[in-house]
Amino acid sequence: MKLHRAEEIWLIVGVGIIILAMVFTGYQAFAHGMAPPSGMETLDPQKVDETAPFDNPGIFEVGADEYEVVMTLEAFRFNPNEIEIPAGSEVHFTMTSKDVVHGIQVIGTNINAMVTPGHVQRISQKFDTPGEYLVICNEYCGVGHQMMAMTIVVK
């Protein structure tokens, strides 16, 4: 099989762009720790209330301007369902689902992760700008899915 010259050039340029995108994505993921949320720990989804840390959901100060939010998701609420933190805080979310698959998205940030029963999902975000951030469930989880929301207040 032989290709036309023009087709060769077209394919080389096209493939080049794709490879460049890959290299960039890989570099950010593995060299800068910007990989997507991929929590690997598991737990028994029928025993969430008895399993640490989810036996005690809440907001915990873990360092200077650094918080951990231990959160459970269930139809159709987040627990805790109100978070208040000072501006400039780094927040580490540790989450699991008590029933079906949910998703968490904080509008105006890059927080976007699936939270499935049986896995512990983790994601971190620094909140620099004060405001009232809308947090929604972005995976269909039942008849009240459109009501599953809360806010993060950054002061």
Next chain:
Amino acid sequence: MDLAEKNVFHHKITEALGVNAKDATLSLTFLVVSFTALLIGGVLGLLQGLNRAGLFELPAWFDYYQTLTAHGILLLLVFTTTFAVGYFYAALSHTLGGLLPKVRNMGWIAFGCMVIGVVFVAATIIAGEASVMFTFYPPMQASPWFYIGLVFLVVGIWIAAFGAFINVAHWRKKHKGQHIPLLAFFATGVFVMLVFGSIGVAVEVLTLIPWAFGWKETINVMLSRTLFWSFGHTLVNIWYLTAISAWYVAVPKIIGGKGFSDALTRLVVILLVILNIPGGFHHQIVDPGITESWKFIHVFMSLSIGFPSLMTAFAMFAVFERTGRRKGGKGLLGWFKKLPWGDVRFLAPFIAMAAFIPGGAGGIAQTNNQLNQVVHNSLWVVGHFHLTVGVTVALTFFGISYWLIPYLSKRKFTPQINRLGIIQTILWTVGMLFMAGSMHAVGLLGSPRRTSYTTYGNHQAALSWDPYLIFLAIGGTLLIVAVLLMVYIAVHLMFFAPKGKTEFPIAEQEADAYPAPKWTERWGLTIVLLIAIVAMGYVVPIIEILDVPGSPPFRTW
């Protein structure tokens, strides 16, 4: 007679006799179901669009999520697969000199299975027993009959696929040393993908059924998701391969040109078949339970599909330019004006191709990790697949219908229908641009998919989405008019257009075309490579999630 002559002779016979009436009935029956699914699915789509714009509240006995589950399944699974089977069975009948009686019977059995499947699925959704979306992620648990319906659908597809394999094998035995006709080659590729791509989801559904009957207490949620997307991702490429079969084979003939290199076309088919399955994790980029490295490997695999797509883009423009110049088009772009813009059989697939440029670019963008994290599960994604499936695939299918239906019904494609078709194409395109455009924009702002109208307690961010969502309703309204027109055209061409003969357009090769290499006919080798790549992409990550503690069922709707 030497082989080439024999081929021509054979072709003449089918030309003279036209389509085999029994084969035509089978294909037309599949198309009737396909357009029925389009009609019902389209109406449901409009209701969703009106709801999301805040203009219309769906009743409790058929709420937003029932509507959306039905819309997704009818359009994604039923409309597309029944069209593909009807089209490719007609193509096999035409290019291989008729279906074998045995294969025709298998086609009818496949049809029966698929109809039973659709009835089960639709009935459980309407009864409110299965508001689980077309992805049916456990541990949401639908009625067992919903899953059993899915099994019937898959089994129907498999029977249709094996019928196609039998017919192709029979032809090859009788035409030793020849390449199977290009369109039959595409059909083989599509059916190979359908069979291998649906193995994962079949395994998933077979584990869901005992759980749904209560014989098994828990289900592995992450394993189910992963098996689902091994199929879901492949399905996308199955439509794509179906659509480009018409671009390569029919469109050049319609514009009065010659086909692009037969050899390179076959290479594109083989590449798509081999490369596509292990891309499924790009639907799970923000899932837990899959390591960052495996996600990266799948992203790489799904981007490799870009290669055959780039080849296709080149091929199409090469054919257009060559044809335009032969018709006297001069200068850098003069050839462009020489293309038959007034012929809907060309216009519809052309817009389909054009839509794939932003569609494909958007796909590449959202496959990369960080960008995915911005748009995952937002309306952006819904905009993306209305552009790709809703325009690229659907408009190509419509473009095929203008000649396939009258060919099958032994009727004529009239200038009046052509004019209606052009109006249809424009309405569809503009409607989809409004709808998909606003979905992309509002998705970037964070508006989620699969969510009935809400302002989240009048939160500022959610209120800022509303102006965009109005365009969703406008697009949906234009689209429903286009759906009605298309269904009218299809019915007219099936039963009412004037009797006559319509050609099944198959482009010839350029005189200086070089023959396809022998190895393109070695499907065994292609399938071994496919299995090897699937194993490479899936064995280890699946082992990693096998022992995740299981979930009991929930019904949250």
